Amino acid sequence: MSPLHIKKGATSHSAYNLRSTFSDVEERHTLAVLVENEPGVLARVIGLFSGRGYNIESLTVAEVDHTGHRSRITIVTTGTPQVIEQIKAQLGRIVTVHEVHDLTVEGRTVERELAMMKVNGQGDKRVEALRIAEIFRANVVDSTLSSFVFEITGAPDKIDAFADLMRPLGLAEMARTGVAALLRGD
Amino acid sequence: MVIQALKDQGVDTVFGYPGGAVLPIYDELFQQNEIRHILVRHEQGAVHAAEGYARSTGKPGVVIVTSGPGATNAVTGLTDALLDSIPIVVFTGQVPTFLIGSDAFQEADTVGITRPCTKHNWLVKDPDRLSGTIHEAFHVATTGRPGPVLVDIPKDVQFASGAYQKPAPEKSYYKPQVKGDREAITELVAAMETAKKPVFYTGGGVINSGPAASMLLRELVDATGFPITSTLMGLGAYPASGKNWLGMLGMHGLYEANMAMHDCDLMINIGARFDDRITGRVDAFSPRSLKAHIDIDPSSINKVIHVDIPIVGDVAHVLEDILTIWKSRGRKTNAEGVARWQAKIAEWRKVDCLRYKPSTGTIKPQYALERLEALTRDRDRYITTEVGQHQMWAAQFLNFEDPNRWMTSGGLGTMGYGFPASIGVQIAHPEALVINVAGEASWLMNMQELGTAAQFRLPVKQFILNNERLGMVRQWQELLHGERYSHSWSESLPDFVKLADAFGAKGILCSDPKDLDDAIMEMLNHDGPVVFDCLVEKHENCFPMIPSGKAHNEMLLGEADTQGVIDSTGAALV
Numbered sequence: 001m002s003p004l005h006i007k008k009g010a011t012s013h014s015a016y017n018l019r020s021t022f023s024d025v026e027e028r029h030t031l032a033v034l035v036e037n038e039p040g041v042l043a044r045v046i047g048l049f050s051g052r053g054y055n056i057e058s059l060t061v062a063e064v065d066h067t068g069h070r071s072r073i074t075i076v077t078t079g080t081p082q083v084i085e086q087i088k089a090q091l092g093r094i095v096t097v098h099e100v101h102d103l104t105v106e107g108r109t110v111e112r113e114l115a116m117m118k119v120n121g122q123g124d125k126r127v128e129a130l131r132i133a134e135i136f137r138a139n140v141v142d143s144t145l146s147s148f149v150f151e152i153t154g155a156p157d158k159i160d161a162f163a164d165l166m167r168p169l170g171l172a173e174m175a176r177t178g179v180a181a182l183l184r185g186d
Numbered sequence: 187m188v189i190q191a192l193k194d195q196g197v198d199t200v201f202g203y204p205g206g207a208v209l210p211i212y213d214e215l216f217q218q219n220e221i222r223h224i225l226v227r228h229e230q231g232a233v234h235a236a237e238g239y240a241r242s243t244g245k246p247g248v249v250i251v252t253s254g255p256g257a258t259n260a261v262t263g264l265t266d267a268l269l270d271s272i273p274i275v276v277f278t279g280q281v282p283t284f285l286i287g288s289d290a291f292q293e294a295d296t297v298g299i300t301r302p303c304t305k306h307n308w309l310v311k312d313p314d315r316l317s318g319t320i321h322e323a324f325h326v327a328t329t330g331r332p333g334p335v336l337v338d339i340p341k342d343v344q345f346a347s348g349a350y351q352k353p354a355p356e357k358s359y360y361k362p363q364v365k366g367d368r369e370a371i372t373e374l375v376a377a378m379e380t381a382k383k384p385v386f387y388t389g390g391g392v393i394n395s396g397p398a399a400s401m402l403l404r405e406l407v408d409a410t411g412f413p414i415t416s417t418l419m420g421l422g423a424y425p426a427s428g429k430n431w432l433g434m435l436g437m438h439g440l441y442e443a444n445m446a447m448h449d450c451d452l453m454i455n456i457g458a459r460f461d462d463r464i465t466g467r468v469d470a471f472s473p474r475s476l477k478a479h480i481d482i483d484p485s486s487i488n489k490v491i492h493v494d495i496p497i498v499g500d501v502a503h504v505l506e507d508i509l510t511i512w513k514s515r516g517r518k519t520n521a522e523g524v525a526r527w528q529a530k531i532a533e534w535r536k537v538d539c540l541r542y543k544p545s546t547g548t549i550k551p552q553y554a555l556e557r558l559e560a561l562t563r564d565r566d567r568y569i570t571t572e573v574g575q576h577q578m579w580a581a582q583f584l585n586f587e588d589p590n591r592w593m594t595s596g597g598l599g600t601m602g603y604g605f606p607a608s609i610g611v612q613i614a615h616p617e618a619l620v621i622n623v624a625g626e627a628s629w630l631m632n633m634q635e636l637g638t639a640a641q642f643r644l645p646v647k648q649f650i651l652n653n654e655r656l657g658m659v660r661q662w663q664e665l666l667h668g669e670r671y672s673h674s675w676s677e678s679l680p681d682f683v684k685l686a687d688a689f690g691a692k693g694i695l696c697s698d699p700k701d702l703d704d705a706i707m708e709m710l711n712h713d714g715p716v717v718f719d720c721l722v723e724k725h726e727n728c729f730p731m732i733p734s735g736k737a738h739n740e741m742l743l744g745e746a747d748t749q750g751v752i753d754s755t756g757a758a759l760v
Contacts, residue, residue: 047301085488086485089487089489092484095360098359
């Protein structure tokens with residue numbers, strides 16, 4: 001039997017968006033969930049993930065349409081194809097969820113994350129931290145004689161790489177926003 | 187404003203229990219006569235009664251309870267309704283908005299607590315949005331896959347007067363898909379035309395879709411001649427007297443139904459969800475069949491079992507399309523193959539899987555239900571049950587000819603469901619015969635509702651199969667836990683006849699098979715609530731049984747089959 005005529009990007013009936021067999025391979029997917037901006041909507045989404053035992057690698061949320069009361073939640077999750085399909089279908093069931101997009105399936109995406117890192121140090125280490133920050137195009141947003149706070153934007157692995165380099169140079173504290181993602185092209 | 191909104195939604199009955207935080211609503215209730223209020227004795231009972239009302243009428247059940255403990259007591263009923271997809275609208279009082287978050291008296295985070303056990307819920311802080319939210323609540327509860335919703339209303343919002351809006355469901359952004367994909371339906375019809383060993387596997391979704399769905403199902407089954415089985419939730423959608431009826435499937439389903447599921451080459455799932463009580467061992471579930479699944483909820487598809495032809499849509503709409511397409515293509519089936527298949531099924535039927543050892547000394551529970559069936563078959567009858575062995579025996583031995591006649595807690599398995607549910611059914615159908623088939627342990631969980639039955643003179647019949655045991659627990663302990671019967675007997679049971687008497691109801695005790703018919707007739711002829719204490723065989727096991735971790739063709743048919751059949755992995759599966 002033909003596997004369900006999958007159209008790329010067809011999330012309006014995501015149940016059709018199925019693989020012909022269940023695979024055991026874990027995949028990483030980035031989901032964009034457009035929700036009604038009302039109290040409790042984030043709790044519904046998070047409660048769904050914890051209640052049904054799904055993974056959240058990162059989650060960001062903010063209102064993106066003030067007049068339309070819409071917020072966009074970007075979730076990075078991992079799971080087998082079957083679990084990913086379930087996650088999308090379960091998200092779609094939530095009454096205040098308007099749209100669920102699987103950006104990983106729908107096309108090429110651009111993903112960005114912002115991080116701030118506090119690096120304490122003096123002398124050579126301090127100079128080295130600043131030099132590497134320039135290579136990574138990180139900005140200094142706060143400075144004392146013995147510390148910097150760097151702001152860096154990029155794909156998650158770029159931020160990971162920068163953090164790895166900062167660690168021996170005195171990385172003391174880090175804050176990350178989680179991934180925001182959009183499809184490329186129009 | 188709440189009452190006005192209920193009237194505009196066509197509500198004629200609410201089940202509830204007053205308290206501090208809902209006094210303004212109760213004051214409004216007092217000053218009108220259009221909506222009848224049924225005072226229960228516990229909030230859990232209110233929700234189950236509303237479920238019984240909803241399932242026997244197809245209309246949403248409405249509940250009003252107070253804040254804090256009123257709301258938390260409703261949680262079991264809400265979860266039950268969520269798992270069985272029953273439309274319920276629960277109104278809870280809440281402390282005034284300016285006290286929310288202060289740990290005020292009888293304050294609980296009701297929307298937080300009930301978020302995972304409702305389809306949706308709302309806390310209304312703005313009086314102007316109250317009526318609109320109530321209408322939206324009814325819309326969400328009854329549209330798509332039905333389910334329970336909750337509206338939490340702070341006391342100051344109840345007192346306030348806001349702008350009233352009339353119902354306008356077309357304005358809602360909640361619009362589930364009801365029409366199935368035509369291409370997929372055509373694919374299914376094509377498969378139906380060639381299948382040699384087809385089977386319909388139907389569920390509660392057929393009942394929830396409304397009476398039209400059951401009529402279309404009957405037409406389709408009878409026109410194709412395909413055999414049909416149903417889950418516990420779907421009994422009655424196809425009549426038990428129908429010639430293609432296989433009986434219930436699943437863990438305690440009939441041999442012929444489970445064997446047909448295992449051996450079929452085309453499985454057509456209509457409004458069922460491949461529950462673990464149905465599938466048994468998933469990797470051995472119906473290994474050689476092409477599977478089609480019709481469900482209104484996209485998340486049900488491929489959740490447990492991979493299907494080849496998924497159809498998202500409302501059962502009635504999809505069945506109508508199947509019939510139209512199948513007829514337009516010339517009403518074809520593989521008649522020869524299906525005839526051979528029916529002959530094979532007839533062989534399985536000869537196994538007579540429901541047979542049991544009769545007894546002249548004690549009442550066998552199966553015998554009690556056979557007699558109940560025989561003596562009530564021709565009546566306008568509604569059955570509710572509690573949860574356990576009696577529930578499975580009722581499903582096996584009672585015959586259901588129509589939808590909405592069978593109310594049982596399927597998904598959650600809530601002991602204590604049946605008695606309040608029978609009250610809700612009787613309220614909706616005052617002239618009908620309403621029987622709750624119960625076990626003594628389940629029945630005691632909500633026995634306080636005897637007060638409700640007495641107050642409203644509801645002639646509900648409580649048919650208690652009393653084995654002085656938690657029968658299903660005992661059965662599992664016998665089969666799985668070395669016959670160590672840990673806390674599974676009912677110690678210090680009340681005298682049920684005196685108990686009934688104390689509430690102003692009638693009590694009947696029966697322990698001899700010879701007296702059973704007369705005792706049942708006495709119960710049926712009494713115009714009022716009856717508690718029927720039927721003392722049955724204490725150690726009877728419920729068969730057939732698919733043990734946990736086993737496949738459909740590995741059924742146990744009787745005591746002789748039970749030695750050492752369940753291994754340790756199966757024991758963990760419940």
